[in-house]
Amino acid sequence: MATSITFLGGAGTVTGSKYLIQHDGKKILIDCGLFQGLKTLRVRNWSPLPINVSEIDAVVLTHAHVDHSGYIPRLIKDGFRGRIYATAATHDLCKILLPDTGYLMEEEAAYLNKRNRTKHKPALPLFSQAEAELSLQYFEPMPFNDRINLPGGISFEFTYAGHIFGAAQVIMKCDGKQIAFTGDIGRMQDPLLYPPAKLTGADFLVMESTYGNRLHENDSVADTLEKIICDTHARGGVIVIPAFAVGRAQALMYYLAELKKAGRIPDFPMYLNSPMAENASGLLTKYRELHRLDVADCDATCNVVRYVRSPDESRWLNEQKGPMLIISASGMLTGGRVLHHVKAFGGDQRNAILLTGFQAAGTRGEALQRGVSELKIHGEYVPIRAEVHTLENISAHADYAEILQWLEECNIGPRRVFVTHGEAVASDEMRRRLIDKFGWHAMVPDHGQTVDLA
Numbered sequence: 245m246a247t248s249i250t251f252l253g254g255a256g257t258v259t260g261s262k263y264l265i266q267h268d269g270k271k272i273l274i275d276c277g278l279f280q281g282l283k284t285l286r287v288r289n290w291s292p293l294p295i296n297v298s299e300i301d302a303v304v305l306t307h308a309h310v311d312h313s314g315y316i317p318r319l320i321k322d323g324f325r326g327r328i329y330a331t332a333a334t335h336d337l338c339k340i341l342l343p344d345t346g347y348l349m350e351e352e353a354a355y356l357n358k359r360n361r362t363k364h365k366p367a368l369p370l371f372s373q374a375e376a377e378l379s380l381q382y383f384e385p386m387p388f389n390d391r392i393n394l395p396g397g398i399s400f401e402f403t404y405a406g407h408i409f410g411a412a413q414v415i416m417k418c419d420g421k422q423i424a425f426t427g428d429i430g431r432m433q434d435p436l437l438y439p440p441a442k443l444t445g446a447d448f449l450v451m452e453s454t455y456g457n458r459l460h461e462n463d464s465v466a467d468t469l470e471k472i473i474c475d476t477h478a479r480g481g482v483i484v485i486p487a488f489a490v491g492r493a494q495a496l497m498y499y500l501a502e503l504k505k506a507g508r509i510p511d512f513p514m515y516l517n518s519p520m521a522e523n524a525s526g527l528l529t530k531y532r533e534l535h536r537l538d539v540a541d542c543d544a545t546c547n548v549v550r551y552v553r554s555p556d557e558s559r560w561l562n563e564q565k566g567p568m569l570i571i572s573a574s575g576m577l578t579g580g581r582v583l584h585h586v587k588a589f590g591g592d593q594r595n596a597i598l599l600t601g602f603q604a605a606g607t608r609g610e611a612l613q614r615g616v617s618e619l620k621i622h623g624e625y626v627p628i629r630a631e632v633h634t635l636e637n638i639s640a641h642a643d644y645a646e647i648l649q650w651l652e653e654c655n656i657g658p659r660r661v662f663v664t665h666g667e668a669v670a671s672d673e674m675r676r677r678l679i680d681k682f683g684w685h686a687m688v689p690d691h692g693q694t695v696d697l698a
């Protein structure tokens with residue numbers, strides 16, 4: 245029976261992941277992500293999918309990041325009524341992330357309407373917070389390493405991916421063919437998460453390539469953090485750390501707990517000002533089997549910060565004096581409470597702003613990395629005199645050398661490999677490396693392309 249794959253997102257870009265498998269009249273969508281970043285990508289969220297959404301039989305999610313899950317409320321709004329299969333931890337994280345995404349979309353639409361800065365009158369959100377909450381009832385939480393049957397003789401299994409909590413690879417079988425989706429692949433050595441599970445077979449492989457053309461620095465995260473914290477503390481300064489609420493914030497808390505335990509940083513107030521990150525941190529204790537921390541380390545990680553909950557507490561924090569440390573979202577300063585902290589503390593040269601990962605073009609985070617002397621926040625220019633640093637080696641993605649080593653240990657011989665989830669240059673370099681090292685038939689699919697899996 246004919247089987248095909250259509251790349252509806254995540255092709256030539258790191259966002260919008262959506263891969264449609266069609267087999268024997270059945271349609272299964274692997275991931276259902278939002279396009280983010282450049283405007284030319286974001287407008288794709290508004291074009292209807294080139295299939296009748298109500299004909300999709302099921303959605304299978306690799307993990308909760310919104311570039312993999314954030315289109316789900318829209319899919320339901322447009323008529324999808326099937327089940328959404330995800331690991332239990334991914335389901336829990338989606339309960340946090342999807343309503344927040346809807347809330348931010350409503351806020352943005354309201355802002356544009358108020359300022360009259362829209363061609364569309366009125367500007368509308370892609371979906372609302374209420375619609376996102378409604379979409380959660382379609383989820384079907386599933387365990388790892390259990391084969392799940394879908395219509396049309398298709399089945400799949402979730403295996404560990406080590407990227408964030410609950411992140412999985414999807415190993416699909418139909419008609420004797422095995423189609424493996426890596427999802428986002430984590431590091432081979434990570435203090436919190438285990439390495440990705442080995443593939444035991446793949447006739448067809450759909451693999452990510454975020455770092456297809458880059459290697460992570462070898463700097464120790466702990467050493468860099470220690471130096472920045474101790475230097476800023478000695479000046480009586482405030483350290484503001486913009487961080488992604490899911491994954492990055494918990495990794496930072498782990499390093500802070502380790503440094504504190506080893507007496508490498510002073511005992512001083514450290515705050516986590518992100519209700520979303522606090523909820524995500526709570527999952528550390530709920531899913532102990534998914535991470536390496538023992539009970540004591542897990543408690544130390546969760547207790548290393550004081551949690552800031554209400555907007556009043558958040559404002560109170562801005563009136564405090566250093567030394568202190570604040571972790572807050574969003575990670576690229578595109579919105580959220582961290583903007584108020586940068587406004588309050590960015591102008592003082594005793595303070596430090598520590599960026600914690602990739603900063604996309606056009607974001608305030610990227611502007612800070614370029615060394616700007618002022619930043620536009622909430623319509624006004626804020627002077628930046630604080631030191632700006634970037635913590636390079638705290639990525640949740642394997643680099644190309646790690647991926648090649650992992651694939652070598654997997655001992656597979658796929659008939660075809662589709663290189664996805666990377667900027668065009670990164671995906672193409674990954675493709676070339678796969679051909680050079682393994683002699684595989686690898687390609688970078690175009691957006692919208694359909695390939696027969698014969």
Ligand SMILES: [Zn+2]
Nearest residue numbers: 307309407428
């Ligand atoms: Zn991800």
